Amino acid sequence: MAAELSRLFGRVDELKPRMMETWANLVNRDCGSRNKAGVDAVGRDVRAFLEGIVFRVRFHEYEKAGNLLIAERGDTTKPFVVLIGHLDTVFADGQAAERPFTEKDGVVTGPGCLDMKGGVTILLYAMKVLHESGWDRFPVKVILAGDEEAGHANSTAVDDMRAEARGALCGFNFETSFVDDSVVLWRKGVATFRFDVQGIGAHVGNNPKGGRSAITELCAKVADINALTDYDEGSTLNVGVIAGGTVPNACAEKAWCLVDLRTKSKPGYDRVYRGLQEIARKTYVDGTKTTLSTLFNFPAMEKLDSSMRLFEKVNAIAVANGFPRMTAKGVGGGSDSSSLTQEGVPTVCALGVKGEFNHTVREYALRDSLFERTKLLIAILTELELG
Numbered sequence: 575m576a577a578e579l580s581r582l583f584g585r586v587d588e589l590k591p592r593m594m595e596t597w598a599n600l601v602n603r604d605c606g607s608r609n610k611a612g613v614d615a616v617g618r619d620v621r622a623f624l625e626g627i628v629f630r631v632r633f634h635e636y637e638k639a640g641n642l643l644i645a646e647r648g649d650t651t652k653p654f655v656v657l658i659g660h661l662d663t664v665f666a667d668g669q670a671a672e673r674p675f676t677e678k679d680g681v682v683t684g685p686g687c688l689d690m691k692g693g694v695t696i697l698l699y700a701m702k703v704l705h706e707s708g709w710d711r712f713p714v715k716v717i718l719a720g721d722e723e724a725g726h727a728n729s730t731a732v733d734d735m736r737a738e739a740r741g742a743l744c745g746f747n748f749e750t751s752f753v754d755d756s757v758v759l760w761r762k763g764v765a766t767f768r769f770d771v772q773g774i775g776a777h778v779g780n781n782p783k784g785g786r787s788a789i790t791e792l793c794a795k796v797a798d799i800n801a802l803t804d805y806d807e808g809s810t811l812n813v814g815v816i817a818g819g820t821v822p823n824a825c826a827e828k829a830w831c832l833v834d835l836r837t838k839s840k841p842g843y844d845r846v847y848r849g850l851q852e853i854a855r856k857t858y859v860d861g862t863k864t865t866l867s868t869l870f871n872f873p874a875m876e877k878l879d880s881s882m883r884l885f886e887k888v889n890a891i892a893v894a895n896g897f898p899r900m901t902a903k904g905v906g907g908g909s910d911s912s913s914l915t916q917e918g919v920p921t922v923c924a925l926g927v928k929g930e931f932n933h934t935v936r937e938y939a940l941r942d943s944l945f946e947r948t949k950l951l952i953a954i955l956t957e958l959e960l961g
């Protein structure tokens with residue numbers, strides 16, 4: 575290991591108590607996606623930290639969602655490195671007080687400790703140590719979303735992140751990491767759709783031919799929706815919720831269902847979406863009318879060859895500096911890395927603290943992975959050759 579790098583790692587060791595304090599402060603406050611005030615307050619604290627190490631910080635502000643923090647260092651009109659994450663959690667208000675940040679025998683618990691307050695802490699302290707050392711190999715842009723766990727349903731954050739990431743050299747996401755040292759190079763996209771069928775109600779005893787059954791129409795459509803699944807393409811659909819009608823002796827005037835879609839690629843998503851529109855248009859029971867709405871759409875983090883090459887370089891740096899060898903994998907759940915890969919930015923995701931059970935009260939993170947991953951990021955930014 576280079577003498578300079580070993581000096582920087584020593585600095586991380588010195589900062590350990592402060593890193594734990596920052597991690598705890600981030601966990602010990604309610605900032606679920608629905609608590610905009612809470613998320614924005616955390617954003618202001620992170621802003622203060624980053625301004626202290628000469629980042630220029632601004633926000634994309636949203637009325638109904640946590641703001642998106644953008645912090646830049648160096649000349650970001652030139653190709654830059656993106657460090658990305660999110661400030662919100664899935665947890666309801668009151669959780670921070672109920673089960674605050676706790677560390678016992680190297681295991682950390684508390685709402686969002688793993689997903690992803692640890693990752694935010696890694697990012698902040700790696701940049702602090704690099705800043706103190708006079709590092710300026712690349713311009714850096716930090717992107718921290720305030721509504722990731724809500725799938726950005728009430729903001730334009732996806733478009734804003736894509737615009738901010740455009741032209742980047744590469745991206746690293748400090749999302750939830752894994753105890754087996756795997757990192758994520760692709761993720762399935764997730765979308766939720768709703769079909770609403772409007773029929774014509776009628777008493778089935780007095781007027782058996784007068785109705786137009788929304789239920790009959792919707793059931794025919796369910797078979798068509800299922801038929802859009804294509805395992806080879808990596809696109810799967812599930813009609814997970816269905817309801818309609820009011821009483822057995824009335825022809826159902828209304829019926830609706832919720833559909834979950836997982837896709838591996840934009841072309842896959844586009845094919846399925848066109849199919850769903852076609853299903854909404856097509857009528858089995860004359861006189862019924864169907865509307866299709868998108869409730870949630872988190873695009874896939876696409877598998878890029880350039881992400882694999884970036885991962886191989888990162889892995890070589892990790893091994894050369896005494897860190898565990900990592901493996902690359904794909905997972906079913908989404909992250910904001912999709913905004914980077916959609917812009918063609920090679921991206922390694924899940925470089926945060928290691929642990930298990932995110933999004934549940936069983937969530938835990940391994941304390942020492944905070945220091946290990948901070949050092950790894952410092953090594954990456956010190957040794958990575960791009961181009």
Ligand SMILES: [Zn+2]
Nearest residue numbers: 689690749750
């Ligand atoms: Zn997360």
